[in-house]
Amino acid sequence: MVRAIRGVLIECEPAIKSIIVHLDSANNDIIIEDLDEQHLVVKENMVHVLKQKLEDRLKETYRPEEPLADSD
Amino acid sequence: VVDQIRLWxxxxxxxxxxxxxxxxxxxTPDEYAALCSYAEEIGVLVWKSDRRKMFFASKMEQLRDYLKSRKKAE
Structure with missing residues (x-):
């Protein structure tokens, strides 16, 4: 019997997706369905938490190679 | 602040x-195909996988009604 499950579709690059999958693996409380390497469906109420966690994770790993130079 | 904007x-x-x-x-695969193409037709289809017989739609009301009328017709 067909089911319609409420959620939020996330479209992202594979690197971001693997971070989300990793975050979910702790409690399995984020992902509803893993669709393909660039798409997944997550619980509506977890999107906010997920964005926050993702931002924290990016802060840890993302370092600009050099400071922004003045354009002139 | 610049860092925050960049992250955002x-x-x-x-x-x-x-x-x-x-x-x-x-x-059935037919049920999937019918509902999926209807979703595309009315412009609510966001993602689909013919292989996994799943799709994601931005709205459900019209799809629900379509399924009901399909079931009735059977």
């Missing part, structure tokens, strides 16, 4: 979110 941009470029409904567990 990074996230927005890298991640797109759409609220809606995942349709899955169809009884």
């Amino acid at each position: 941009q990074l996230e927005n470029e890298r991640m797109r979110t759409t609220a809606g409904f995942l349709f899955k567990d169809f009884d």
Whole structure:
């Protein structure tokens, strides 16, 4: 019997997706369905938490190679 | 502050979110194909996989009504 499950579709690059999958693996409380390497469906109420966690994770790993130079 | 803006941009470029409904567990491939093409027709189809017989739609009301009328017709 067909089911319609409420959620939020996330479209992202594979690197971001693997971070989300990793975050979910702790409690399995984020992902509803893993669709393909660039798409997944997550619980509506977890999107906010997920964005926050993702931002924290990016802060840890993302370092600009050099400071922004003045354009002139 | 610049770092925060850069992170915010990074996230927005890298991640797109759409609220809606995942349709899955169809009884038959025909049922999947019919509902999926109807979803496309009315412009609510966001993602689909013919292989996995699943799709994601931004709205469900019309799809629900379509399924009901299909069931009645059978």
